Amino acid sequence: xxxxxTAKKGREPVVSLTAYHAHTAAIADKYCDFLLVGDSLGMxxxxxxxxxxxxxxxxxxxxxxxxxxxxxxxxVIDMPFGTYEESPAMAFRNAARVMKETDCGAVKLEGGRRxxxxxxxxxxxxxxxxxxxxxxxxxINVIGGFKAQGRTQTDxxxxxxxxxxxxxxxxxAIVLEAMSEPxxxxxxxxxxxxxxxxxxxxxxxxxxxxxxxxLGLSSxxxxxxxxxxxxxxxxxxxxxxxxxxxxxxxxPAPEHTYTFSAGDAAMPAQTASKKxxxxxx
Numbered sequence: 206x207x208x209x210x211t212a213k214k215g216r217e218p219v220v221s222l223t224a225y226h227a228h229t230a231a232i233a234d235k236y237c238d239f240l241l242v243g244d245s246l247g248m249x250x251x252x253x254x255x256x257x258x259x260x261x262x263x264x265x266x267x268x269x270x271x272x273x274x275x276x277x278x279x280x281v282i283d284m285p286f287g288t289y290e291e292s293p294a295m296a297f298r299n300a301a302r303v304m305k306e307t308d309c310g311a312v313k314l315e316g317g318r319r320x321x322x323x324x325x326x327x328x329x330x331x332x333x334x335x336x337x338x339x340x341x342x343x344x345i346n347v348i349g350g351f352k353a354q355g356r357t358q359t360d361x362x363x364x365x366x367x368x369x370x371x372x373x374x375x376x377x378a379i380v381l382e383a384m385s386e387p388x389x390x391x392x393x394x395x396x397x398x399x400x401x402x403x404x405x406x407x408x409x410x411x412x413x414x415x416x417x418x419x420l421g422l423s424s425x426x427x428x429x430x431x432x433x434x435x436x437x438x439x440x441x442x443x444x445x446x447x448x449x450x451x452x453x454x455x456x457p458a459p460e461h462t463y464t465f466s467a468g469d470a471a472m473p474a475q476t477a478s479k480k481x482x483x484x485x486x
Contacts (some may be wrong), residue, residue: 219411317367
């Protein structure tokens with residue numbers, strides 16, 4: 206539950222990854238404290254250029270899958286662009302739908318001071334909220350691209366104030382994205398809730414990465430990503446081998462083929478006169 210994540214502040218690092226499907230959720234669930242169904246799924250799974258076009262229905266569908274695949278980790282679902290910014294009431298209506306239809310444990314909203322009132326409104330009505338400040342991908346059209354934040358001290362007061370306000374509003378944790386290490390360290394020391402870094406240095410209370418990035422499945426990754434595996438290369442090799450064996454007629458081999466037992470020897474003759482069914486494979 207969300208309070209369990211908050212309780213890790215100052216005790217142990219929080220481990221997290223994104224997850225979009227039941228089978229990867231089942232694997233990550235064994236190691237992660239929470240799984241984020243990020244709206245990054247729009248780019249990773251569906252080929253969008255940004256997260257902005259992702260609809261609520263897509264988040265609900267993938268959220269259901271991740272909840273079905275997980276057993277112990279908290280599942281947090283991103284609220285997509287356009288589903289919470291208009292008013293706290295709108296945010297509550299859509300967040301309540303997400304929680305009811307997926308059985309997730311929390312939602313995540315992007316934005317600092319502008320979202321503080323909404324975070325308070327949701328938390329007071331029983332919806333745990335994870336905040337997200339620094340680089341906020343849903344605002345890419347305003348900030349002018351995927352740019353690191355807090356690279357100069359002139360920005361620090363504004364970003365620190367964002368962190369303070371979302372904490373006071375009741376967020377149980379804050380994602381700090383693409384942020385300079387000194388600023389991330391200052392925020393982590395000042396707020397009473399865990400900071401979860403993604404490109405925000407080891408100074409944070411925990412870390413999150415997009416699973417496909419850290420597995421080597423993405424063709425391009427940000428500077429802050431470490432590839433802990435080369436799964437993309439493994440998949441490529443496996444599919445290449447499959448295609449070669451099919452074309453060479455070495456697959457399926459005898460060990461992959463069903464045969465009739467002695468008691469079924471008469472079956473082909475008995476069914477040969479029947480008109481074959483069509484329309485299925």
